[in-house]
Amino acid sequence: MSKALFPPGFIGSLQSEPGFDEQSFVAAHENEASVSIRLNPFKPSDIKKGAQVPWYKEGFHLEKRPSFTFDPLFHAGAYYVQEASSMFIGHIFNYIKPDGEPVKVLDLCAAPGGKSTLLNSLLSNTDLLVANEIIKTRVPILADNLTRWGTANSIVTNNDPRDFTRLKGFFDVILVDAPCSGSGMFRKDAAAMDEWSQANVVLCHQRQQRILADIYPALKEDGYLIYSTCSYSHQENEDVVDWLCTEFEMESINIPVQPDWNITVSRSKEKAAYGYRFYPGKILGEGLFAACLKKTKDSGELSAHKNSGQQKLSAKEIELVKAYINDADNYYYLKVADDWLAIDKHHHESLNILHKHLYIKKSGVRIGKIAGRDLVPDHELALSTIINKDAVLQTPLNYDKAIAYLRKDNLVLNTTEKGWSLMTYEGLALGWAKLLPNRVNNYYPKELRILSAQPV
Ligand SMILES: C[S@@+](CC[C@H](N)C(=O)[O-])C[C@H]1O[C@@H](n2cnc3c(N)ncnc32)[C@H](O)[C@@H]1O
Numbered sequence: 001m002s003k004a005l006f007p008p009g010f011i012g013s014l015q016s017e018p019g020f021d022e023q024s025f026v027a028a029h030e031n032e033a034s035v036s037i038r039l040n041p042f043k044p045s046d047i048k049k050g051a052q053v054p055w056y057k058e059g060f061h062l063e064k065r066p067s068f069t070f071d072p073l074f075h076a077g078a079y080y081v082q083e084a085s086s087m088f089i090g091h092i093f094n095y096i097k098p099d100g101e102p103v104k105v106l107d108l109c110a111a112p113g114g115k116s117t118l119l120n121s122l123l124s125n126t127d128l129l130v131a132n133e134i135i136k137t138r139v140p141i142l143a144d145n146l147t148r149w150g151t152a153n154s155i156v157t158n159n160d161p162r163d164f165t166r167l168k169g170f171f172d173v174i175l176v177d178a179p180c181s182g183s184g185m186f187r188k189d190a191a192a193m194d195e196w197s198q199a200n201v202v203l204c205h206q207r208q209q210r211i212l213a214d215i216y217p218a219l220k221e222d223g224y225l226i227y228s229t230c231s232y233s234h235q236e237n238e239d240v241v242d243w244l245c246t247e248f249e250m251e252s253i254n255i256p257v258q259p260d261w262n263i264t265v266s267r268s269k270e271k272a273a274y275g276y277r278f279y280p281g282k283i284l285g286e287g288l289f290a291a292c293l294k295k296t297k298d299s300g301e302l303s304a305h306k307n308s309g310q311q312k313l314s315a316k317e318i319e320l321v322k323a324y325i326n327d328a329d330n331y332y333y334l335k336v337a338d339d340w341l342a343i344d345k346h347h348h349e350s351l352n353i354l355h356k357h358l359y360i361k362k363s364g365v366r367i368g369k370i371a372g373r374d375l376v377p378d379h380e381l382a383l384s385t386i387i388n389k390d391a392v393l394q395t396p397l398n399y400d401k402a403i404a405y406l407r408k409d410n411l412v413l414n415t416t417e418k419g420w421s422l423m424t425y426e427g428l429a430l431g432w433a434k435l436l437p438n439r440v441n442n443y444y445p446k447e448l449r450i451l452s453a454q455p456v
Contacts, residue, residue: 007196010183017232017277019264024281033187034284035062037079038087041121042150042385043428045078053285054261056087058121061284067455072402075448076428077148077383082114083188084285085278088263089175089226090118092255092292096173096224102126102346103172108161108215111138113145115177115228120149125330125344129154130171130354134161143362144448150385152331153344155354156362161214166357168217168302170350175226176215178208184230184287187280205235209243216248221298225250228290237289238268238275245271249297302353311335317370324367324375326388331364339378340367342386379445382422382429393421395433405430408449411440 006029014020039047039058053059061084068074068081097103105123107116111133120129131146131154133139139158146154164170181201182192212227219225227244229236244250245268252273257263264277278288311334321340322328331342332351343351343364351363366380381387395413397405402425405411415435422429423444434441 005193006186007193009198010196013198013201014232017234018238018266018275019277019279019282020232021279021281025279028279028281029187031187032065033083033286034280035065036060036082036084036087036285037062038082038118038121039079040077040117040149043076043078045073045076045426045428047073047079053084053087054258055091055263056084059084059087059090069450069452070403070454072397072399072406072425072430073428075148075406076425076430077150078428080114080117080145080149082118085184085283085288086114086285087118088276088278088288088290089115089177089228090122092226092290093119093122093173095255096253096292097122098172102128104128104170104350105130105173105175106164106171106215106218107131107175107177108164108211109133109177109179110156111135111142113142115175116142116154117145117149119175120146120151120154123151123153125151125153126346127153128344128347128350130157131155132157132159132164132358134159139361140447146362147380147383150365150383152342152364152384152386153347154362154364155343155347155351155360157354157358158361159358161211163358164215164218166302167353168300169220169223169298170218170302170353172220172223173226174215174219174223175228176208176212177228178204178211178236180204180208180229180231180236181233182230183232184278184289186287188286201231201233201235204231205240208236208240212240212244213247216295217299219295219299221295223295224253225293225295226290227293228288230287231289232277232279232287237277237291238266238273241273241275241291241293242268242270244293245273249295250293251296253292253294255292320370320373320375321367324377324381324388324391325386327386328388331386334363338369340370340375341365342367377420377432379431379443379448382431387422387429389422393417393419393435394424394429395421395435396424397430399425402430403450403454405433405442405444406450408442408444408446411442413440
């Protein structure tokens with residue numbers, strides 16, 4: 001892309017930004033965005049990977065963009081396609097996460113779920129991730145990506161940041177990956193260029209302040225706020241961090257970075273708060289700004305909550321459901337409408353509290369419905385890391401059969417088994433099918449099926 005193709009005033013606006021180098025930046029925009037993936041630590045596989053992302057050990061660059069749609073391992077949740085700069089949020093989290101103590105983490109602006117699956121990878125079962133998305137139509141993709149990731153310690157909500165204000169001091173870590181003017185995504189999304197203007201930068205700055213002011217009370221004293229944008233404009237970055245340090249009880253955290261990573265470390269004008277800038281041309285990845293702050297004063301306590309009481313659940317049904325779960329006693333089971341869900345038992349109380357204030361769209365893993373004496377298993381159970389694989393049939397598929405399954409085509413399988421079976425590819429589950437005496441019913445969810453033609 002030549003300099004002239006950037007939005008009017010854009011390159012000029014960057015001249016005074018810390019670490020900006022016009023020549024390497026413009027040259028980098030003549031190439032396509034780099035491609036990288038981040039592996040799911042809970043679903044090991046034999047994926048071919050390229051060079052490691054310097055700041056995140058599970059991140060790998062790929063030489064060219066394969067067709068992810070036609071890779072069954074992608075649908076199985078073995079990896080997430082994420083540009084490399086974003087993985088720096090994982091580096092920050094690794095640095096601030098207290099050793100051993102369970103943490104509650106909120107990803108406030110979460111869809112489609114890149115940073116939620118990143119944070120989830122760094123959590124253990126006793127830690128909780130709440131992934132929130134304000135826009136209703138963007139919630140399903142967030143939920144689907146967390147379903148693919150497979151863990152039973154996350155909750156998806158669909159709320160405005162102001163709805164979290166009442167959850168005083170609830171979270172140990174909050175990530176605000178804020179909506180922004182999007183200049184860091186110009187290589188990935190040409191439409192972002194048409195929308196860029198200095199006036200929009202100002203509007204974004206104001207919206208970012210609103211979001212942060214709304215969410216601030218929900219952070220615990222000594223808790224951490226990670227703030228990020230994919231904009232290069234200081235108004236959306238260092239100025240926002242300065243405002244946070246001025247208006248709120250927050251102090252900047254210096255995150256260690258290696259000089260050869262080529263990340264630009266910036267300091268804000270008023271408070272010299274640390275910021276981390278990623279410029280294509282200097283690093284292999286897209287544009288990103290990130291900062292980390294610690295809250296130094298309490299905002300008051302969450303008012304005491306009466307426990308909403310245990311649901312009356314049939315012991316017989318619980319036993320049936322538990323048979324499908326590994327280490328079944330580690331989970332709390334609940335029934336929502338006719339669906340059975342399992343969430344790590346440490347999060348039972350949190351779930352009750354969140355339920356009072358937020359619209360919960362997904363909690364833990366949906367196991368399925370009970371029909372008579374059988375379980376009709378849910379797709380979430382198939383993709384989960386908590387399923388007891390010994391309790392179910394498994395049908396390994398070769399590549400062509402796996403693609404046919406993911407297309408929701410009729411499958412012809414050479415098997416005499418009968419009943420619900422996991423369809424697997426290279427050891428990882430893709431979903432369910434029901435094996436009948438003379439046919440196979442393909443239960444891959446219709447809304448997830450592959451619709452496009454296979455590239456030749
Ligand atoms: C940069 S994107 C998030 C990307 C995501 N964190 C990831 O890594 O996949 C910003 C998100 O903020 C949401 N958003 C837009 N306006 C918002 C608002 N006023 N408050 C909170 N979130 C908002 C958008 O819908 C979008 O999903």
